[in-house]
Amino acid sequence: MWLLVICLVAFPLLYEWSITFKYFCKMAFYNGWILTLAILAIPICAVRGRNVENMKVLRFMLLHIKYLYGIKIEVRGWENFNIKEPYVVVSNHQSSLDLLGMMEILPGRCVPIAKRELMYAGTAGLACWLAGVIFINRKKTDDAISVMSEAAETMLKEDVRVWVFPEGTRNHSGSLLPFKRGAFHLAVQAQVPVIPVVMSSYKDFYSKKDRKFATGKCTVRILPGVPTLGLSPDDVPDLTDRVRGLMLDAFSQMSTERPGKEPGGIH
Ligand SMILES: CCCCCCCCCCCCCCCCC(=O)SCCNC(=O)CCNC(=O)[C@H](O)C(C)(C)COP(=O)(O)OP(=O)(O)OC[C@H]1O[C@@H](n2cnc3c(N)ncnc32)[C@H](O)[C@@H]1OP(=O)(O)O
Ligand SMILES: CCCCCCCC/C=C\CCCCCCCC(=O)OC[C@@H](O)COP(=O)(O)O
Numbered sequence: 001m002w003l004l005v006i007c008l009v010a011f012p013l014l015y016e017w018s019i020t021f022k023y024f025c026k027m028a029f030y031n032g033w034i035l036t037l038a039i040l041a042i043p044i045c046a047v048r049g050r051n052v053e054n055m056k057v058l059r060f061m062l063l064h065i066k067y068l069y070g071i072k073i074e075v076r077g078w079e080n081f082n083i084k085e086p087y088v089v090v091s092n093h094q095s096s097l098d099l100l101g102m103m104e105i106l107p108g109r110c111v112p113i114a115k116r117e118l119m120y121a122g123t124a125g126l127a128c129w130l131a132g133v134i135f136i137n138r139k140k141t142d143d144a145i146s147v148m149s150e151a152a153e154t155m156l157k158e159d160v161r162v163w164v165f166p167e168g169t170r171n172h173s174g175s176l177l178p179f180k181r182g183a184f185h186l187a188v189q190a191q192v193p194v195i196p197v198v199m200s201s202y203k204d205f206y207s208k209k210d211r212k213f214a215t216g217k218c219t220v221r222i223l224p225g226v227p228t229l230g231l232s233p234d235d236v237p238d239l240t241d242r243v244r245g246l247m248l249d250a251f252s253q254m255s256t257e258r259p260g261k262e263p264g265g266i267h
Contacts (some may be wrong), residue, residue, distance in 0.1 A: 038123035070215030077222035110161035193225035
C-alpha cells in the first residue's frame with residue numbers, strides 16, 4: 001500500500017524533474033557548444049579582420065545545430081529575398097533559439113543588430129565582432145540612434161543588409177510585442193525595402209516558462225518586401241504599424257495551421 005502511494009507521488013515528480021533536467025542540459029549545451037564553435041571560428045575570421053563576409057563562416061558553423069536538437073525548419077517565401085540591393089530584415093524574437101532560424105535563411109552580406117552585452121559574451125562576442133555584428137547600447141538612446149544612422153550609410157556604401165529584431169527584446173508571450181521604430185528609420189534613411197520574416201511559435205517544443213525543450217518543427221516565412229522609396233521620417237510610425245500588421249497576420253495564420261499541413265499557394 002505504502003509502496004503504491006510512494007510510486008504514485010514519485011513517478012510524476014521524477015517525470016517533471018526529468019523534463020526540467022533535460023531543459024537545463026539542452027540549454028547549457030546550446031550555449032556551451034556555441035562558445036566552443038566560436039573558438040574555431042575566431043582564427044578563421046581573424047584572417048580577414050572585421051568583415052561582414054565572416055558572417056558566412058559563422059552561418060556554416062552553426063547550421064548543423066538544428067540536427068543535434070531535432071528541430072525541423074521549413075522555409076517559405078525564399079523568392080522574396082531575390083533582391084540585389086540592400087534591405088532591412090525585421091523578424092520576431094522569441095528566444096536565443098532564433099539563431100537557428102536566422103542562420104537557416106541569412107542572406108549574403110547581412111549583419112544583425114545586437115545588444116552591446118553580447119559583445120562581452122566571451123568567444124561568441126569576439127566572433128560576432130569579427131563578423132561585423134552591429135552593437136547598440138540600449139541604455140543610451142542617442143548612441144543607439146547614431147549607430148543606426150551610421151549603419152544606413154554603410155548599407156549603401158558597402159552593399160550591406162541589416163537584420164533587426166524590432167521587438168527589441170526576447171518575447172515568449174506567443175505574440176508580437178509593440179515594435180520599436182529604429183529598423184524602420186534605418187530603412188527610410190537608406191531608402192531600402194523592409195523584408196519581414198516571421199518564425200512560427202516554438203510553443204509545441206520549447207518553453208522557457210515550463211522548462212520544456214523537446215524536438216519539433218518551426219516554419220520560417222519570408223514575406224514580400226515593403227518599399228520605402230520616397231518615404232520620409234514622418235511616415236515611419238505608419239510604416240512600422242503596417243509591417244507589424246503583416247507579421248502579426250502571418251504569425252496568427254502559422255499558429256492555427258496544423259503541423260505538417262501546407263496551405264496552398266505559399267512556398
Ligand atoms: C560559430 C560561432 C558563432 C558564435 C556567435 C554566434 C552568434 C552569431 C551572430 C548572431 C547574433 C544575433 C544577435 C541577436 C541579438 C538580438 C538582440 O540583441 S535584440 C536587442 C537589440 N536590438 C534592438 O533593440 C533593435 C530594436 N530597437 C530599436 O529599434 C530602438 O528604437 C533603438 C534604436 C534601439 C532605440 O531604443 P530606445 O532607446 O528604447 O528608444 P525608442 O523609444 O525606441 O526610440 C526613441 C525615439 O527615437 C526614434 N528613433 C529610433 N531610431 C531612430 C533613428 N535611427 N533615427 C531617428 N530616430 C530614431 C524612435 O522612433 C523614438 O521616437 P518616437 O517619436 O517615439 O517614435
Ligand atoms: C567569459 C564570458 C562568458 C559569457 C558566457 C555567455 C554565454 C553566451 C553563449 C553563447 C552566446 C549565444 C549567442 C546567442 C545569440 C542570441 C542572442 C540573443 O538572443 O540575445 C538576446 C537579445 O536579443 C535580447 O536580450 P533580452 O531578451 O532583452 O535580454
